[in-house]
Amino acid sequence: MKVQFLGLLSLFGVFGHLMPLGVLTNAARANPIDAAVLTVNSADDTIAPDDRLTLREAISVANGDLAPEKLSPAERQLITLPTSPSGQPPLVTIGFQLPSGQTVIQLQQALPEIKRSLTIDGTTQAGYAGDRVILAQNANLRQPIVELTPAAGVEILRGLTITSDNVTIRGLSLYGFTASHGETASTPPADIFIAHLAPPPDIRQQQPPANNAPFYDRDIPPKNILIENNWLGIRHDQSMPDRTSAFGVSVFNSTGTTIRNNWIANHDGSAIITGVKAENTLITQNVITGNGIAGMPDAIRLEGKVDRTDITGNHICGNDGSGIYLFKPDGSINIYENSIVYNGRRLRRAAVYLMGNRHHVTQNTIQHQTAAGVVVAAAPASVGNLIERNQFSDLEGLSIDLNTQHNTDVSDYQRGDGLNPDRNSPNRRRDTGNAAINAPQFDQRQIPMQGDAVVLSGTADEGSTVEIYQVKDKPTDAGALGTLLLTISEIKNGKFYATVKSGLKNGDRISAISHHPQYGTSEPAINATIGQAIPDTPTPATPPVCVSPPDPPKPPVQPPPVQPPEPIRLKVPRNIHFALDQSFISDRSAQVLDKVVAVLKANPTIIIDLHGHTDPRASDAYNIELGKRRALSVRNYLLRKGIDPSRMTIRTFGERQRLSDGSRKLDYARDRRTEIIYKDIRDIEVIVQEDDLQIEP
Known part of the structure; x- marks a missing residue:
């Protein structure tokens, strides 16, 4: 049972003096408490001796920056000693008993850094349902009640800043933490930021004597941080907040951080980003959706010291970049x-x-990507990366693409540069990802069936292992690697032979990749066809939804007879227009887009391409960028109206696709548009039956 804290103040040492909002001098510092449960019962953001204990007060007391004797008797009643299981050390826990309907903590300024081992546990709030499944994509995810966000009109860079070992953050919703400066600092704004005490704002600008490192010896990275069961960048009702955070979790300097069972969405930049040191990090069982909407677009971006980091079991969907x-x-x-x-x-x-060496990418499902599946960089030289037993489909590039230094456009490095020729000189080892290990080659592009078996032969790099895959994707020369059929052990004399008895039939396609213990994995082989090629029969696809509620149990039903699909007829606008040199959504455009929202919500299998266009009165480069801004404005408006990010892809054409050759004001007004291209994920014909409704003057 719990023991009331009142009357036990002598257990906690010497106490200091109260300062406004927890800004305490060293002289005022009290000793941190050894063990306690502090129950936050107010959503206010104050420090005052009243009958309410705020989160700011609780953190300050735990840190030793606010002496418990400076609290009121009613507040001290909210601090109790925990009962620890036998053999377990006592802990400090901050829990919540906020009044119903008052569970949003609106901060007036940044909270104190967490400078001691403790747990902040939002699952203690009344109404938290620890057994209720929220999403089909992660049965362990739970819905938080307590929300943490800046107050209206207040800019705060970070929600919670962790600088101590053994800190757990659990069961909270955090959003709205960002900065208005145009360039992202080296220590970025984030919902949760993990680093040593008071890191420099920008390590690139350090001057002597602070440039010896990047840090002093005293700047020890905190260890054993646990971030679990939080919703970052998303409100407890699953809505997108009006003000988005810059990043979700920033592991700037830490070892042994675990990020698990969180829903991280709607950030301007990445959901998870590392900085100088993030060794032994575990990122597992998270749902990461719709991030990168206004900056660094990649869902998880790792840099710095990240050795022994594992990324496993996550659902990563609908993000704006990789x-x-x-x-x-x-x-x-x-x-x-x-x-x-x-x-x-x-x-x-x-x-x-x-980028880098000796990474291992295995048993992932990688689908519906607007570029390659896995790209290995050539600069800096990256070798020994093993990519095996993954399932790829519906890619706008290769399953595995080893970049070469001969293709140096940004798009080549980010999307891949396509099939490489055979390695024809030792220099190729130095200028190509994974040291230019050659893709396997089948001896025949058309392989006959022999009864119920297929006999394969081909060439591969000496000493490598070959994996044979069935290709179930589009009939291209190097279709996506689907089901793994078999593995052929170490190749000798550059040749491989195998017999496949796994249900292959006439018209099926196969491909292969090689793995070398020194160089890593190759690009895929040019496809071979089993027997005679036959036309593909399209199969219905699942609508692109990143998150969905769990399916209720249903009794078995007999499927209806398959009927040829009728074309889908939509009465919906196809163009959103803009004023001269503008990309914002006007009130008139918003009315048109609301009709688009209604149609998309009524037709969940419809996806859209947003094509940004301009009139010709500027340079081509300027108009390409303006077209992108216009398409992005439409996408962001639809995002805020609840349209899933995976249903929208933006492209820009600038002035290159005008509606007419005229030079009248009306002609130019029609050119200034974002065109909405409607498609059905099931490849059913879509007929749009409405003309332009609105043209900006």
């Missing part, structure tokens, strides 16, 4: 058993982009 992006990392990581789908919505990037 699902996972490694930028000049120090160390190797493992990426396995993730679902990485429908990413690259705003910027066409690979689902997984690898």
Whole structure:
């Protein structure tokens, strides 16, 4: 049972003096308490001796910056000693008993850094349902009650800043933490920020004597941080907040951080980003959707020291860039058993982009990407990356693409540069990802059936292992690697042979990749066809929804007879127009877009391409950028109206696709538009039956 704190003040040492909003001098510092449960019962953001204990007061007391004797007797009643299980050390926990309907804590300024081991536990709030499944994509995810956000008109960079070992943040909703400056600092704004005490705002600008490191020896990274069961960037009712956060979790300097079972969505930049040091980080079982809407677009971006980091079991969907992006990392990581789908919505990037050496990408589902599946960088030289037993489909690029230094456009490095020729000189080892390990080659592009078996032969790099895959995607030369059929052990004399008895039939396509213990994984082989090629029969696709409620149990029903689908007829606007040199959504345009929202919500299998256009009165480069801003404005408006990000892809054409050759004001007004292209995910014909409704003057 709990023991009341009142009367036990002597257990907690010497106490200091009260300062406004927790800004305490060193002289006022009290000793931190050894163990307690502090119950926050007010959503206010004050420090005052009254009958309410606020989160700011609780953190200040836990840190030792606010002496318990400076609290009122009623507040001290909210601090109790915990009962610890036998053999377990006592802990400090901050829990919640906020009044019903008053569970949003609106901060007036940044909270104190968390400078001691403790747990902030939102699951203690009345109404938290720990057994209620929220999303089909993660049965462990739970809905928070307590929300943490800046007050209206207040800019706060970070929600919670962790600088101590053994800190747990659980069961909270955090959003709205950002900065108005145009350039992202080295220590970025975030819902949750993890670093040593008082890191420099920008390590690139350090001057002597602080440039010896990047840090002093005393700047020890906190260890064993646990971030679990939180909703970051999303309100407790699953809505997108009016003010979005810059980043979700920033692991700027830490070792052994675990980020699990969180829903991280709607951030201007990445959901999870690392900085100088994030070794031994575990990112697992998170739902990461719709991030990168106004800046760094990648869902998970790792840089710095990240050795022994694992990314596993996450659902990464509908983000604006790559699902996972490694930028000049120090160390190797493992990426396995993730679902990485429908990413690259705003910027066409690979689902997984690898810089560095010895990374392992295995058993992931990678689908519906507007670029390649996995890209291995060539600069800096990246080798030994093993990419095996993944399932790819519906890619606008190769399943695995090894970049070369001969293709140096930004798009080549982010999306992939296509099939490489055979390695023809030792220099190729130095200028190509994974040291230019050659893709396997089948001896025949058309392989006959032999009874119920298929006999394969081909060539591959000496000492490599070959995996044979069935290709169930579009009939291209290097279709996406689907089901793994078999693995052929170490290749000798550059040749491989195998017999496949796994249900292959006439018209099926196969491909292969090689793995070398020194160089890593190759690009896929040019497809081979089993027997005679036959036309593909399209299969119905699942509508692109990143998150959905769990399906209720249903009795078995007999499927209805398959009928040829009728065309879908939509009465919906196709164009949104803009004023001269503008990209904002006017009131008139908003009325038109609301009709688009209604149609999209009524037709969940419809997806859209947003094409930004301009009139010709500027340079081509300027108009390409203006067209992108116009398409992005329409997308962001639809996002705020609840349209799933995976249903929208933006492209820009600038002045290159005018509606007419005229030079009248009306002609130019018609050119200034975002065109909405409607498609059905099931490949059913869509007929749009409404002309332009609105043209901006």
